[in-house]
Amino acid sequence: MKAPIQNSTNSRKRRVFLVEDHPVTREGFAQLINFQADLAVCGQASSAQEALKEIPRTKADLAIVDISLEGGNGLDLIKDLAAQQAGLPVLVLSMHDEKLYAERAIRAGARGYIMKEEPTAKVLNCIRTILNGHICVSDTIHTQLIGQMSGKKNGQVSGVERLSDRELEVFELLGHGRGTREIAKHLRVSISTVETYRSNIKSKLGLTTAMDLVRAAVRWTEAHD
Numbered sequence: 001m002k003a004p005i006q007n008s009t010n011s012r013k014r015r016v017f018l019v020e021d022h023p024v025t026r027e028g029f030a031q032l033i034n035f036q037a038d039l040a041v042c043g044q045a046s047s048a049q050e051a052l053k054e055i056p057r058t059k060a061d062l063a064i065v066d067i068s069l070e071g072g073n074g075l076d077l078i079k080d081l082a083a084q085q086a087g088l089p090v091l092v093l094s095m096h097d098e099k100l101y102a103e104r105a106i107r108a109g110a111r112g113y114i115m116k117e118e119p120t121a122k123v124l125n126c127i128r129t130i131l132n133g134h135i136c137v138s139d140t141i142h143t144q145l146i147g148q149m150s151g152k153k154n155g156q157v158s159g160v161e162r163l164s165d166r167e168l169e170v171f172e173l174l175g176h177g178r179g180t181r182e183i184a185k186h187l188r189v190s191i192s193t194v195e196t197y198r199s200n201i202k203s204k205l206g207l208t209t210a211m212d213l214v215r216a217a218v219r220w221t222e223a224h225d
Helices: 024-033 048-058 073-085 098-108 120-131 139-149 166-173 182-187 192-206 212-225
Strands: 014-019 039-045 062-065 090-094 111-114
Touching: 014 024, 014 048, 014 111, 014 139, 024 120, 039 048, 048 073, 048 090, 062 073, 062 120, 073 098, 073 166, 090 098, 090 120, 098 111, 098 139, 098 166, 111 120, 111 139, 166 182, 166 192, 182 192, 192 212
Parallel strands: 014 039, 014 062, 062 090, 090 111
Antiparallel strands: none
């Protein structure tokens, strides 16, 4: 992590848009940001669809996005924002394990990733780091990203890490008890597409039956929740 960055001396407050589907959490971060002399929340959304509609109207300087969103996925939102709002920096603030999601978020176009469990001072420092044109990730993820750029990996890659972003989303939904039809509706894809994802996941994880897949998904989700 970079050294703490002091509040900007610019009189204009930098505008932050929050995308978070838990109202209490969203309001808590909004109060934290609005309390800062150099930052202000310019808008809030609970879903990816709402965020894509509202962010262009707010002239935000930064979007803070969670991985899990109402009726959508934060990684998809980051990709959509990169296409729709070129140049808008995105910080992922999530409860999801950075070792599995941070690299995916950076590949999707985010400028930083920080866990919700981090102290508020660290979250604010990360916001300012990104607003000053830098990337903000933990030392562990920085090393991981450097290893990727140099073509090296630390240790063996787990099966779950080999899953694509969409396959990982399906795997997590299975772990939360969602059936194939429900997942198809949630992702707005066909049932056959979900079946293809399930087949790919089984192959990458070395699983044989549908029940093996569900058991593995439930165990993984419980461990990461």
